[in-house]
Amino acid sequence: MPSTPPTTFKGWVSHSATTPLTFGSFEPKSFEPTDVDIEITHCGICGSDIHTISSGWGPTAYPCVVGHEIVGHLVRVGSGVSSIASPSRDLKVGDRVGVGAQSESCLKPDCEECTAGLEQYCSKTTGTYNSRHQNGDTSYGGYATHWRGPAWFVFKIPDSLPSAAAAPLLCGGITVYSPLLKNNAGPGKSVGIIGIGGLGHLGLQFARAMGCDRVTAISRTGSKRSDALDSLGADTFIATDEDKDWAKTHGGTLDLIVSTVSSANMPLSKYLRLLKMNGQFVQVGAPEDPFPSFQVWPLIQKNIKMGGSSIGSPNEIRLMLQLAADKKILPWVEERPMEDVNQAVGDMHAGKARYRYVLVNGVDGKVKL
Known part of the structure:
Protein backbone atom coordinates (compact mmCIF):
# COMPACT_ATOMS: atom_id res chain seq x y z
CA MET A 1 0.00 0.00 0.00
CA SER A 163 4.76 1.90 -15.45
CA ALA A 164 8.18 2.26 -17.09
CA ALA A 165 6.55 2.31 -20.52
CA ALA A 166 3.73 4.64 -19.52
CA ALA A 167 6.05 7.35 -18.19
CA PRO A 168 7.54 8.50 -21.56
CA LEU A 169 4.09 8.54 -23.13
CA LEU A 170 3.03 11.37 -20.84
CA CYS A 171 5.25 13.90 -22.63
CA GLY A 172 7.13 12.25 -25.49
CA GLY A 173 4.12 10.21 -26.55
CA ILE A 174 1.51 12.95 -26.42
CA THR A 175 3.85 15.41 -28.16
CA VAL A 176 3.75 13.30 -31.33
CA TYR A 177 0.26 11.85 -30.93
CA SER A 178 -1.48 15.23 -30.67
CA PRO A 179 -0.38 16.61 -34.10
CA LEU A 180 -1.12 13.26 -35.71
CA LEU A 181 -4.63 13.31 -34.24
CA LYS A 182 -5.31 16.97 -35.04
CA ASN A 183 -4.16 16.56 -38.65
CA ASN A 184 -6.26 13.45 -39.29
CA ALA A 185 -3.45 10.92 -39.61
CA GLY A 186 -5.01 7.64 -40.61
CA PRO A 187 -6.21 5.67 -43.64
CA GLY A 188 -5.48 7.48 -46.89
CA LYS A 189 -2.63 9.51 -45.40
CA SER A 190 1.14 9.22 -45.82
CA VAL A 191 3.08 10.50 -42.81
CA GLY A 192 6.75 11.30 -42.29
CA ILE A 193 8.46 11.49 -38.90
CA ILE A 194 11.73 13.46 -38.74
CA GLY A 195 14.10 12.30 -36.03
CA ILE A 196 14.10 8.72 -34.76
CA GLY A 197 14.73 9.34 -31.07
CA GLY A 198 12.69 9.54 -27.91
CA LEU A 199 9.79 11.26 -29.67
CA GLY A 200 10.25 9.97 -33.20
CA HIS A 201 10.27 6.26 -32.34
CA LEU A 202 6.86 6.81 -30.74
CA GLY A 203 5.62 8.89 -33.66
CA LEU A 204 6.30 5.99 -36.03
CA GLN A 205 4.38 3.58 -33.82
CA PHE A 206 1.40 5.90 -33.42
CA ALA A 207 1.22 6.65 -37.15
CA ARG A 208 1.18 2.92 -37.90
CA ALA A 209 -1.40 2.19 -35.17
CA MET A 210 -3.65 4.95 -36.53
CA GLY A 211 -3.78 3.19 -39.89
CA CYS A 212 -1.73 5.50 -42.10
CA ASP A 213 -1.18 4.14 -45.61
CA ARG A 214 2.55 4.84 -45.54
CA VAL A 215 4.89 5.80 -42.72
CA THR A 216 8.29 7.29 -43.57
CA ALA A 217 11.15 7.57 -41.08
CA ILE A 218 13.58 10.44 -41.73
CA SER A 219 16.98 10.57 -40.05
CA ARG A 220 20.44 11.95 -40.81
CA THR A 221 22.14 8.55 -41.05
CA GLY A 222 21.11 4.96 -41.61
CA SER A 223 22.09 3.81 -38.12
CA LYS A 224 18.43 3.45 -37.08
CA ARG A 225 17.16 2.05 -40.39
CA SER A 226 16.68 -1.47 -39.03
CA ASP A 227 14.86 -0.25 -35.91
CA ALA A 228 12.50 1.89 -37.98
CA LEU A 229 11.70 -0.63 -40.71
CA ASP A 230 11.78 -3.88 -38.75
CA SER A 231 10.31 -2.89 -35.41
CA LEU A 232 8.75 0.58 -35.31
CA GLY A 233 6.33 0.41 -38.22
CA ALA A 234 8.02 2.47 -40.94
CA ASP A 235 7.58 1.52 -44.60
CA THR A 236 10.28 3.83 -45.93
CA PHE A 237 13.53 5.18 -44.49
CA ILE A 238 15.36 8.32 -45.65
CA ALA A 239 18.92 9.01 -44.50
CA THR A 240 19.42 12.66 -45.42
CA ASP A 241 23.23 12.64 -45.03
CA GLU A 242 23.65 9.45 -47.05
CA ASP A 243 20.86 8.99 -49.59
CA LYS A 244 21.65 10.74 -52.85
CA ASP A 245 19.00 13.18 -54.11
CA TRP A 246 16.60 12.09 -51.37
CA ALA A 247 14.45 15.21 -51.62
CA LYS A 248 13.91 14.61 -55.34
CA THR A 249 13.49 10.85 -55.05
CA HIS A 250 10.83 11.13 -52.38
CA GLY A 251 9.39 14.49 -53.44
CA GLY A 252 5.62 14.90 -53.19
CA THR A 253 5.04 11.65 -51.29
CA LEU A 254 3.84 12.83 -47.88
CA ASP A 255 0.63 14.43 -46.65
CA LEU A 256 1.98 15.28 -43.21
CA ILE A 257 5.41 15.67 -41.65
CA VAL A 258 5.97 15.81 -37.89
CA SER A 259 9.44 17.09 -37.05
CA THR A 260 10.78 16.04 -33.65
CA VAL A 261 14.34 17.32 -34.08
CA SER A 262 15.76 20.20 -32.08
CA SER A 263 18.27 21.49 -34.60
CA ALA A 264 18.84 24.89 -36.10
CA ASN A 265 20.60 23.22 -39.04
CA MET A 266 17.85 21.00 -40.42
CA PRO A 267 17.48 21.01 -44.25
CA LEU A 268 14.03 22.54 -43.96
CA SER A 269 13.61 23.50 -47.63
CA LYS A 270 14.26 19.91 -48.68
CA TYR A 271 11.87 18.57 -46.07
CA LEU A 272 9.12 20.75 -47.53
CA ARG A 273 9.76 19.27 -50.97
CA LEU A 274 8.64 15.89 -49.60
CA LEU A 275 5.08 17.15 -49.11
CA LYS A 276 2.20 16.74 -51.50
CA MET A 277 -0.19 19.49 -52.56
CA ASN A 278 -1.91 20.86 -49.42
CA GLY A 279 0.66 19.09 -47.25
CA GLN A 280 1.32 20.05 -43.64
CA PHE A 281 4.58 20.42 -41.72
CA VAL A 282 4.33 20.42 -37.92
CA GLN A 283 7.30 21.23 -35.70
CA VAL A 284 7.33 19.76 -32.18
CA GLY A 285 11.07 19.77 -31.42
CA ALA A 286 12.12 23.01 -29.72
CA PRO A 287 15.72 24.04 -30.53
CA GLU A 288 17.56 26.49 -28.34
CA ASP A 289 18.78 28.39 -31.43
CA PRO A 290 16.61 30.21 -34.01
CA PHE A 291 14.71 28.16 -36.56
CA PRO A 292 16.58 27.83 -39.89
CA SER A 293 15.72 30.08 -42.80
CA PHE A 294 14.15 28.47 -45.85
CA GLN A 295 12.83 29.15 -49.35
CA VAL A 296 9.09 29.87 -49.30
CA TRP A 297 8.37 28.62 -52.82
CA PRO A 298 7.25 25.15 -51.71
CA LEU A 299 4.69 26.79 -49.43
CA ILE A 300 3.34 28.94 -52.23
CA GLN A 301 3.46 26.44 -55.08
CA LYS A 302 1.85 23.55 -53.20
CA ASN A 303 -0.31 25.40 -50.67
CA ILE A 304 1.72 23.91 -47.84
CA LYS A 305 0.93 24.86 -44.26
CA MET A 306 3.53 25.07 -41.51
CA GLY A 307 2.80 25.07 -37.81
CA GLY A 308 3.77 23.85 -34.39
CA SER A 309 2.20 21.75 -31.67
CA SER A 310 2.57 21.73 -27.89
CA ILE A 311 2.07 18.52 -25.90
CA GLY A 312 -1.67 17.72 -25.81
CA SER A 313 -4.88 18.32 -23.89
CA PRO A 314 -5.98 16.14 -20.97
CA ASN A 315 -8.58 14.51 -23.20
CA GLU A 316 -5.97 13.75 -25.87
CA ILE A 317 -3.69 12.24 -23.23
CA ARG A 318 -6.46 9.87 -22.16
CA LEU A 319 -7.12 8.89 -25.78
CA MET A 320 -3.41 8.32 -26.35
CA LEU A 321 -2.96 6.15 -23.26
CA GLN A 322 -5.91 3.98 -24.28
CA LEU A 323 -4.62 3.64 -27.86
CA ALA A 324 -1.19 2.70 -26.54
CA ALA A 325 -2.77 0.07 -24.31
CA ASP A 326 -5.02 -1.29 -27.07
CA LYS A 327 -2.35 -1.38 -29.78
CA LYS A 328 0.58 -2.27 -27.50
CA ILE A 329 2.53 0.89 -28.34
Whole structure:
Protein backbone atom coordinates (compact mmCIF):
# COMPACT_ATOMS: atom_id res chain seq x y z
CA MET A 1 0.00 0.00 0.00
CA PRO A 2 1.18 3.56 -0.63
CA SER A 3 2.68 5.36 2.34
CA THR A 4 1.40 8.54 3.99
CA PRO A 5 2.77 11.58 2.12
CA PRO A 6 5.34 13.70 3.96
CA THR A 7 4.81 17.42 4.45
CA THR A 8 8.20 18.22 2.93
CA PHE A 9 9.17 16.42 -0.26
CA LYS A 10 12.59 15.13 -1.24
CA GLY A 11 14.14 14.98 -4.67
CA TRP A 12 17.09 15.61 -6.93
CA VAL A 13 17.47 19.37 -7.05
CA SER A 14 19.20 21.46 -9.72
CA HIS A 15 20.91 24.52 -8.24
CA SER A 16 22.72 25.84 -11.31
CA ALA A 17 23.43 25.14 -14.97
CA THR A 18 26.89 23.76 -14.21
CA THR A 19 26.57 21.70 -11.02
CA PRO A 20 25.23 18.15 -10.53
CA LEU A 21 21.77 17.55 -9.13
CA THR A 22 21.83 16.98 -5.37
CA PHE A 23 19.37 15.07 -3.20
CA GLY A 24 17.54 17.36 -0.78
CA SER A 25 14.25 18.67 0.52
CA PHE A 26 11.84 21.13 -1.07
CA GLU A 27 8.44 22.59 -0.25
CA PRO A 28 5.67 21.45 -2.61
CA LYS A 29 2.72 23.69 -3.42
CA SER A 30 0.23 24.17 -0.61
CA PHE A 31 -2.39 21.41 -0.72
CA GLU A 32 -5.77 22.52 -2.07
CA PRO A 33 -9.08 20.60 -2.17
CA THR A 34 -8.68 19.66 -5.85
CA ASP A 35 -5.06 18.49 -5.44
CA VAL A 36 -3.56 15.04 -5.10
CA ASP A 37 -0.26 13.66 -3.81
CA ILE A 38 1.55 10.95 -5.75
CA GLU A 39 4.23 8.61 -4.43
CA ILE A 40 6.50 8.41 -7.48
CA THR A 41 7.76 5.07 -8.74
CA HIS A 42 8.95 6.09 -12.23
CA CYS A 43 9.90 9.27 -14.06
CA GLY A 44 11.08 9.50 -17.65
CA ILE A 45 13.99 11.70 -18.68
CA CYS A 46 12.87 14.16 -21.35
CA GLY A 47 14.96 16.49 -23.49
CA SER A 48 13.06 19.35 -21.85
CA ASP A 49 14.67 18.37 -18.55
CA ILE A 50 18.12 18.90 -20.02
CA HIS A 51 17.21 22.22 -21.63
CA THR A 52 15.87 23.38 -18.25
CA ILE A 53 18.76 22.13 -16.11
CA SER A 54 21.20 23.95 -18.39
CA SER A 55 19.07 27.11 -18.78
CA GLY A 56 19.17 26.42 -22.51
CA TRP A 57 15.72 27.86 -23.23
CA GLY A 58 16.25 30.82 -20.94
CA PRO A 59 17.12 31.42 -17.27
CA THR A 60 15.86 28.63 -15.02
CA ALA A 61 14.42 29.57 -11.62
CA TYR A 62 16.79 27.59 -9.41
CA PRO A 63 16.45 25.61 -7.23
CA CYS A 64 14.48 23.42 -9.63
CA VAL A 65 13.30 19.80 -9.62
CA VAL A 66 12.71 18.65 -13.20
CA GLY A 67 10.84 15.63 -14.54
CA HIS A 68 7.42 15.63 -16.22
CA GLU A 69 6.88 12.01 -17.21
CA ILE A 70 5.69 10.90 -13.79
CA VAL A 71 4.07 7.60 -12.78
CA GLY A 72 3.21 6.50 -9.27
CA HIS A 73 0.40 5.81 -6.83
CA LEU A 74 -1.99 8.23 -5.19
CA VAL A 75 -1.44 8.63 -1.45
CA ARG A 76 -3.70 11.63 -0.90
CA VAL A 77 -6.80 12.88 -2.72
CA GLY A 78 -8.32 16.25 -1.92
CA SER A 79 -11.89 16.57 -0.69
CA GLY A 80 -12.89 18.52 -3.79
CA VAL A 81 -11.56 16.11 -6.40
CA SER A 82 -14.80 14.14 -6.61
CA SER A 83 -16.68 17.28 -7.64
CA ILE A 84 -14.49 18.46 -10.54
CA ALA A 85 -15.95 18.28 -14.06
CA SER A 86 -13.38 15.83 -15.37
CA PRO A 87 -12.79 12.07 -15.51
CA SER A 88 -10.16 12.76 -12.83
CA ARG A 89 -13.01 13.09 -10.31
CA ASP A 90 -12.92 9.30 -9.97
CA LEU A 91 -9.36 9.25 -8.62
CA LYS A 92 -8.85 7.48 -5.30
CA VAL A 93 -5.98 6.60 -2.99
CA GLY A 94 -3.99 3.66 -4.35
CA ASP A 95 -4.69 4.34 -8.04
CA ARG A 96 -1.72 4.10 -10.41
CA VAL A 97 -1.59 7.43 -12.18
CA GLY A 98 0.58 9.67 -14.32
CA VAL A 99 1.36 13.35 -14.84
CA GLY A 100 2.77 14.95 -17.98
CA ALA A 101 4.35 18.28 -18.86
CA GLN A 102 1.41 20.43 -17.77
CA SER A 103 0.10 20.54 -14.21
CA GLU A 104 -2.41 23.40 -14.27
CA SER A 105 -4.30 25.95 -16.37
CA CYS A 106 -6.78 28.64 -15.35
CA LEU A 107 -9.90 26.54 -16.20
CA LYS A 108 -11.98 29.72 -16.09
CA PRO A 109 -15.27 29.83 -18.02
CA ASP A 110 -14.14 32.91 -19.95
CA CYS A 111 -10.91 31.26 -21.14
CA GLU A 112 -11.39 30.27 -24.79
CA GLU A 113 -8.63 27.67 -24.69
CA CYS A 114 -9.74 25.92 -21.50
CA THR A 115 -13.42 25.87 -22.43
CA ALA A 116 -12.51 24.44 -25.85
CA GLY A 117 -10.57 21.57 -24.26
CA LEU A 118 -7.24 23.07 -25.32
CA GLU A 119 -5.83 23.58 -21.84
CA GLN A 120 -2.25 23.23 -23.07
CA TYR A 121 -2.63 26.57 -24.89
CA CYS A 122 -4.07 28.50 -21.93
CA SER A 123 -2.16 31.75 -21.44
CA LYS A 124 -1.90 30.95 -17.72
CA THR A 125 -0.69 27.38 -18.06
CA THR A 126 1.57 25.92 -15.40
CA GLY A 127 4.44 23.66 -16.39
CA THR A 128 4.98 20.66 -14.15
CA TYR A 129 8.31 22.20 -13.11
CA ASN A 130 10.10 25.56 -13.29
CA SER A 131 6.77 27.35 -13.32
CA ARG A 132 4.19 28.90 -11.02
CA HIS A 133 0.87 27.48 -9.94
CA GLN A 134 -2.26 29.62 -10.04
CA ASN A 135 -1.83 30.30 -6.30
CA GLY A 136 1.72 31.58 -6.86
CA ASP A 137 3.55 28.53 -5.50
CA THR A 138 6.50 27.06 -7.39
CA SER A 139 5.92 23.87 -9.37
CA TYR A 140 8.33 20.95 -8.86
CA GLY A 141 8.70 17.85 -11.00
CA GLY A 142 9.25 14.13 -10.77
CA TYR A 143 12.93 13.56 -10.02
CA ALA A 144 11.66 13.09 -6.49
CA THR A 145 9.89 10.77 -4.09
CA HIS A 146 6.52 12.57 -4.31
CA TRP A 147 4.58 15.00 -6.49
CA ARG A 148 1.68 17.30 -5.66
CA GLY A 149 -0.66 19.11 -8.01
CA PRO A 150 -4.18 19.54 -9.41
CA ALA A 151 -6.11 16.35 -10.12
CA TRP A 152 -7.36 17.76 -13.45
CA PHE A 153 -3.98 16.95 -15.00
CA VAL A 154 -3.55 13.51 -13.40
CA PHE A 155 -4.42 10.41 -15.42
CA LYS A 156 -5.16 6.81 -14.57
CA ILE A 157 -2.74 4.44 -16.28
CA PRO A 158 -4.40 1.53 -18.12
CA ASP A 159 -3.66 -1.78 -16.42
CA SER A 160 -1.92 -3.27 -19.47
CA LEU A 161 0.69 -0.48 -19.66
CA PRO A 162 3.80 -1.12 -17.53
CA SER A 163 4.76 1.90 -15.45
CA ALA A 164 8.18 2.26 -17.09
CA ALA A 165 6.55 2.31 -20.52
CA ALA A 166 3.73 4.64 -19.52
CA ALA A 167 6.05 7.35 -18.19
CA PRO A 168 7.54 8.50 -21.56
CA LEU A 169 4.09 8.54 -23.13
CA LEU A 170 3.03 11.37 -20.84
CA CYS A 171 5.25 13.90 -22.63
CA GLY A 172 7.13 12.25 -25.49
CA GLY A 173 4.12 10.21 -26.55
CA ILE A 174 1.51 12.95 -26.42
CA THR A 175 3.85 15.41 -28.16
CA VAL A 176 3.75 13.30 -31.33
CA TYR A 177 0.26 11.85 -30.93
CA SER A 178 -1.48 15.23 -30.67
CA PRO A 179 -0.38 16.61 -34.10
CA LEU A 180 -1.12 13.26 -35.71
CA LEU A 181 -4.63 13.31 -34.24
CA LYS A 182 -5.31 16.97 -35.04
CA ASN A 183 -4.16 16.56 -38.65
CA ASN A 184 -6.26 13.45 -39.29
CA ALA A 185 -3.45 10.92 -39.61
CA GLY A 186 -5.01 7.64 -40.61
CA PRO A 187 -6.21 5.67 -43.64
CA GLY A 188 -5.48 7.48 -46.89
CA LYS A 189 -2.63 9.51 -45.40
CA SER A 190 1.14 9.22 -45.82
CA VAL A 191 3.08 10.50 -42.81
CA GLY A 192 6.75 11.30 -42.29
CA ILE A 193 8.46 11.49 -38.90
CA ILE A 194 11.73 13.46 -38.74
CA GLY A 195 14.10 12.30 -36.03
CA ILE A 196 14.10 8.72 -34.76
CA GLY A 197 14.73 9.34 -31.07
CA GLY A 198 12.69 9.54 -27.91
CA LEU A 199 9.79 11.26 -29.67
CA GLY A 200 10.25 9.97 -33.20
CA HIS A 201 10.27 6.26 -32.34
CA LEU A 202 6.86 6.81 -30.74
CA GLY A 203 5.62 8.89 -33.66
CA LEU A 204 6.30 5.99 -36.03
CA GLN A 205 4.38 3.58 -33.82
CA PHE A 206 1.40 5.90 -33.42
CA ALA A 207 1.22 6.65 -37.15
CA ARG A 208 1.18 2.92 -37.90
CA ALA A 209 -1.40 2.19 -35.17
CA MET A 210 -3.65 4.95 -36.53
CA GLY A 211 -3.78 3.19 -39.89
CA CYS A 212 -1.73 5.50 -42.10
CA ASP A 213 -1.18 4.14 -45.61
CA ARG A 214 2.55 4.84 -45.54
CA VAL A 215 4.89 5.80 -42.72
CA THR A 216 8.29 7.29 -43.57
CA ALA A 217 11.15 7.57 -41.08
CA ILE A 218 13.58 10.44 -41.73
CA SER A 219 16.98 10.57 -40.05
CA ARG A 220 20.44 11.95 -40.81
CA THR A 221 22.14 8.55 -41.05
CA GLY A 222 21.11 4.96 -41.61
CA SER A 223 22.09 3.81 -38.12
CA LYS A 224 18.43 3.45 -37.08
CA ARG A 225 17.16 2.05 -40.39
CA SER A 226 16.68 -1.47 -39.03
CA ASP A 227 14.86 -0.25 -35.91
CA ALA A 228 12.50 1.89 -37.98
CA LEU A 229 11.70 -0.63 -40.71
CA ASP A 230 11.78 -3.88 -38.75
CA SER A 231 10.31 -2.89 -35.41
CA LEU A 232 8.75 0.58 -35.31
CA GLY A 233 6.33 0.41 -38.22
CA ALA A 234 8.02 2.47 -40.94
CA ASP A 235 7.58 1.52 -44.60
CA THR A 236 10.28 3.83 -45.93
CA PHE A 237 13.53 5.18 -44.49
CA ILE A 238 15.36 8.32 -45.65
CA ALA A 239 18.92 9.01 -44.50
CA THR A 240 19.42 12.66 -45.42
CA ASP A 241 23.23 12.64 -45.03
CA GLU A 242 23.65 9.45 -47.05
CA ASP A 243 20.86 8.99 -49.59
CA LYS A 244 21.65 10.74 -52.85
CA ASP A 245 19.00 13.18 -54.11
CA TRP A 246 16.60 12.09 -51.37
CA ALA A 247 14.45 15.21 -51.62
CA LYS A 248 13.91 14.61 -55.34
CA THR A 249 13.49 10.85 -55.05
CA HIS A 250 10.83 11.13 -52.38
CA GLY A 251 9.39 14.49 -53.44
CA GLY A 252 5.62 14.90 -53.19
CA THR A 253 5.04 11.65 -51.29
CA LEU A 254 3.84 12.83 -47.88
CA ASP A 255 0.63 14.43 -46.65
CA LEU A 256 1.98 15.28 -43.21
CA ILE A 257 5.41 15.67 -41.65
CA VAL A 258 5.97 15.81 -37.89
CA SER A 259 9.44 17.09 -37.05
CA THR A 260 10.78 16.04 -33.65
CA VAL A 261 14.34 17.32 -34.08
CA SER A 262 15.76 20.20 -32.08
CA SER A 263 18.27 21.49 -34.60
CA ALA A 264 18.84 24.89 -36.10
CA ASN A 265 20.60 23.22 -39.04
CA MET A 266 17.85 21.00 -40.42
CA PRO A 267 17.48 21.01 -44.25
CA LEU A 268 14.03 22.54 -43.96
CA SER A 269 13.61 23.50 -47.63
CA LYS A 270 14.26 19.91 -48.68
CA TYR A 271 11.87 18.57 -46.07
CA LEU A 272 9.12 20.75 -47.53
CA ARG A 273 9.76 19.27 -50.97
CA LEU A 274 8.64 15.89 -49.60
CA LEU A 275 5.08 17.15 -49.11
CA LYS A 276 2.20 16.74 -51.50
CA MET A 277 -0.19 19.49 -52.56
CA ASN A 278 -1.91 20.86 -49.42
CA GLY A 279 0.66 19.09 -47.25
CA GLN A 280 1.32 20.05 -43.64
CA PHE A 281 4.58 20.42 -41.72
CA VAL A 282 4.33 20.42 -37.92
CA GLN A 283 7.30 21.23 -35.70
CA VAL A 284 7.33 19.76 -32.18
CA GLY A 285 11.07 19.77 -31.42
CA ALA A 286 12.12 23.01 -29.72
CA PRO A 287 15.72 24.04 -30.53
CA GLU A 288 17.56 26.49 -28.34
CA ASP A 289 18.78 28.39 -31.43
CA PRO A 290 16.61 30.21 -34.01
CA PHE A 291 14.71 28.16 -36.56
CA PRO A 292 16.58 27.83 -39.89
CA SER A 293 15.72 30.08 -42.80
CA PHE A 294 14.15 28.47 -45.85
CA GLN A 295 12.83 29.15 -49.35
CA VAL A 296 9.09 29.87 -49.30
CA TRP A 297 8.37 28.62 -52.82
CA PRO A 298 7.25 25.15 -51.71
CA LEU A 299 4.69 26.79 -49.43
CA ILE A 300 3.34 28.94 -52.23
CA GLN A 301 3.46 26.44 -55.08
CA LYS A 302 1.85 23.55 -53.20
CA ASN A 303 -0.31 25.40 -50.67
CA ILE A 304 1.72 23.91 -47.84
CA LYS A 305 0.93 24.86 -44.26
CA MET A 306 3.53 25.07 -41.51
CA GLY A 307 2.80 25.07 -37.81
CA GLY A 308 3.77 23.85 -34.39
CA SER A 309 2.20 21.75 -31.67
CA SER A 310 2.57 21.73 -27.89
CA ILE A 311 2.07 18.52 -25.90
CA GLY A 312 -1.67 17.72 -25.81
CA SER A 313 -4.88 18.32 -23.89
CA PRO A 314 -5.98 16.14 -20.97
CA ASN A 315 -8.58 14.51 -23.20
CA GLU A 316 -5.97 13.75 -25.87
CA ILE A 317 -3.69 12.24 -23.23
CA ARG A 318 -6.46 9.87 -22.16
CA LEU A 319 -7.12 8.89 -25.78
CA MET A 320 -3.41 8.32 -26.35
CA LEU A 321 -2.96 6.15 -23.26
CA GLN A 322 -5.91 3.98 -24.28
CA LEU A 323 -4.62 3.64 -27.86
CA ALA A 324 -1.19 2.70 -26.54
CA ALA A 325 -2.77 0.07 -24.31
CA ASP A 326 -5.02 -1.29 -27.07
CA LYS A 327 -2.35 -1.38 -29.78
CA LYS A 328 0.58 -2.27 -27.50
CA ILE A 329 2.53 0.89 -28.34
CA LEU A 330 5.47 0.72 -25.95
CA PRO A 331 8.41 3.11 -25.74
CA TRP A 332 11.82 1.51 -25.86
CA VAL A 333 13.09 2.23 -22.38
CA GLU A 334 16.09 1.54 -20.19
CA GLU A 335 15.34 1.77 -16.49
CA ARG A 336 17.91 3.58 -14.36
CA PRO A 337 17.95 3.94 -10.55
CA MET A 338 16.77 7.39 -9.46
CA GLU A 339 19.94 7.79 -7.38
CA ASP A 340 21.98 7.50 -10.60
CA VAL A 341 20.15 10.47 -12.09
CA ASN A 342 23.25 12.54 -12.89
CA GLN A 343 24.82 9.75 -14.93
CA ALA A 344 21.52 9.04 -16.67
CA VAL A 345 20.98 12.70 -17.56
CA GLY A 346 24.55 12.86 -18.89
CA ASP A 347 23.98 9.77 -21.02
CA MET A 348 20.75 11.24 -22.34
CA HIS A 349 22.49 14.48 -23.26
CA ALA A 350 25.22 12.47 -25.03
CA GLY A 351 22.60 10.75 -27.21
CA LYS A 352 23.14 7.28 -25.78
CA ALA A 353 19.47 6.49 -25.09
CA ARG A 354 17.72 4.00 -27.37
CA TYR A 355 15.30 5.56 -26.98
CA ARG A 356 14.27 6.70 -23.51
CA TYR A 357 15.66 6.50 -19.98
CA VAL A 358 13.23 6.05 -17.10
CA LEU A 359 14.29 6.72 -13.52
CA VAL A 360 13.01 4.23 -10.95
CA ASN A 361 12.60 4.89 -7.23
CA GLY A 362 13.77 1.95 -5.16
CA VAL A 363 13.07 -1.70 -5.79
CA ASP A 364 9.75 -3.12 -7.01
CA GLY A 365 8.23 0.34 -7.04
CA LYS A 366 8.84 0.97 -3.31
CA VAL A 367 10.12 4.50 -2.81
CA LYS A 368 13.35 4.98 -0.91
CA LEU A 369 12.95 7.95 1.42
